[in-house]
Amino acid sequence: MQFFKVKTVEETFALIDEKIPAIKQTEVRELSEALHYILASPVAAKENVPSFDRSTVDGYAVRAKDTYGSSESMPGFLTIAGEVKMGEVPTAEVTQGKVVYVPTGGMLPKGSDSVIMIEHCEDVDTLLNTYKQIAPGENVIRAGEDITEGEILLESGTKLRPQELGALASLGVTHVTVFKKLTVGYLSSGDEIVPYQTETLREGHIRDINYLTIAGLANEWNVDVLYGGIVRDDFMEFQSRAKALYDQVDCLILSGGSSVGAKDYTTDVIQSLGEPGVFVHGISIKPGKPTILALADGKPVIGLPGHPASAMIIFKLFGERILRHLKGEKCERKPERIFAKITKNIPSSMGRADFIRVRLFEKEGEWWAEPIIGKSGLITTLVKSDGIVEIHSEKEGVSQGESVPVIPSR
Template sequence: MDFFRVKSTEEMSEIIDAHVQRLTYAESVSPDHAAGRVLYEDVHATEDVPGFSRSTVDGYAVKAMDTHGATEAMPAFLSLAGSIEMGQEAAMVLDMDQAVYVPTGAMIPEGADAVVMIEDADLSGDLVQVFKPVRHQENVILKGEDTQAGSAVLTAGTEIRPQEAGALAALGLSSITVCKKPVVGYLSSGDEIVPYAKQELKMGEIRDVNGVTIPSLIRSWGCDVVVSPIAADDRQDFQEKANRLFEQCDMIIMSGGSSVGEKDYTTEVIESLGNGTPGLLVHGVSVKPGKPTILSVTSAKPVLGLPGHPASAMVIFHMFGKQIIHRLLGMNRGNRHTTVARVSQNIPSSPGRTDYIRVTLKSGTPYSEAEPVLGKSGLISTLIKSDGLMEIPSRKEGVQKGDLVKVHYFI
């Protein structure tokens, strides 16, 4: 077996960025089903949004200068020149010392440049008294103020959140080109691993927890999943199952068999897949938990070997699996869901190794307190108690009680 130098987490990240490329499949969705997807192409506005200048309040469209100096005691007097209905064109032109009633969202007439709120005015007959001045453009959204025709609204690689979906709808787009969901294959291996639904376990058997946690994460990150039947500790069975997944999927995740055991075919099988270029890139990452992590890219498909312990597997998949998926989707923003917290106790760490410590966050002002969840990396119960992962960078020899630390949320 080929022993690689163990990579730092920074090197692992750089290798992923250098070798995992965006998938070249796209498909169309409507804006109301676009949230959670990633834009495949830049989107340019074909029209101004809004398409006309409109009021943001219920009130009177005016020329702002006509209200200058108005007070409760000395109101400005304007003449009511009509009212504009919601959804109607303002066909008139406003003259000096005139006001026109407009509800929220209605078009303001040409000649008007501000709207006096209804609470700041009184109407008697055709006379509008204004008790408070408005500034030029106050309570008005101008034509094209949200988006100007021709401008780039969103760029390829943008994650479509509900607000981006709304912006696409505002442009009148009925079909958006998004990246196809990557199809990610998942394979657990090991003679001791049995399907989770098996009831009476024989001594030595373990239910397949990673086969539930990892596919659940993959789905929550916007991919489709193919879960293989569990492979036995048998080279041929493992190879066949891996081959089958590799044909169907854009990426493969394997769990188990990545430490230095007697029956470890994982590396050999990974090296046999695809065209072997660039091939095995990482065999071991200087990270705790999760050192026995493997990364290969072959025929443009990433293959990630996770450690078998459920908590280690989830930590590695959070920190690197997510990055790989983001690369496949061509996403231009990374994982930004972190917070700063004060750590509740001293935690030692080895320099040269990045530690991800499971923590519970207890809210406080301004910082939450990060309290380590103690327990072995194999214990799924430690993950249940955790709100996120505290990072101890490799250059540090641990953290002291009260230090500010970075915490990655589990999302």
């Protein structure tokens, strides 16, 4: 295998989509405990939602044709025959020339086909003056108009956000079958790396902050993280520790040791974990070129650069997509982006995608992105940034005032 034959960003995404499988393990969870899990089987509606014709406004249930010709200058006159109470089946019926008051969400009485809003009429001693004509079906939701019995409401692979939970609850669903929660393993490597709790650093040592930033992102994506600690630049120890952690998790993340160097054993360690092994060894991207992606006996392995900003950007771009596939989530959507105008010219090299950290601010009703210039190892660039601007590989940069896509940090 030839290593460091870099892939483009697009090629890397395509390889991830092609190679990363969904886990097979599922579980049944109570609906209130299923937020952010991924459906493992489709859910069909067992009933209509709503189950009855209902009003979307406070007003009067009518036959629409009885309002025809009504206007402010020439009102219509109808008789109020009763009212509908919430949660009750109407006893009054709408017939020619008669109306029934109905609150928002109330059941439509028999004989009516629409509701005139209370703002467009006036009750004068049980005589209703109508000042607007309405069409059949206006201000009404029909039974099954929202969800039809037998309809597939949610497909397998759907992420359960609050709105999906609400839709399921409306059908009386109390339990769902979901893919189990992922656990990823994280292992730092390097003789210079020490625990982040270290109070006093010896000269040449660096605290292991990447564990907290990468684990924090994984937790935001509803993924548990098992910390494997820090391993020295010793091949046998690195291989042993990586294998032990790999056996306990669904995905292994290795930080540091992915560049070309005498002590960088990451590639060999990953190759030893299982087949088919490394499928990306270097990406045409800045920062983060020395990135390794692999599949070892069905488990993804991610080799991140050691620099904090590079590691976060790579994990946000590619790690999230890998984990989404692994969780069984449908991945048609691209990472969330907003558009903002760039505050200054930024040069870029053709053939390489650049990701620039920016601060977002609003000016005269428009979003602007101010580049935070700094080397990939500078931690303060992470703290100051609200997102990253993507400069595509086919561009030679962006010009001041140009609208650019921004991937938010949140």
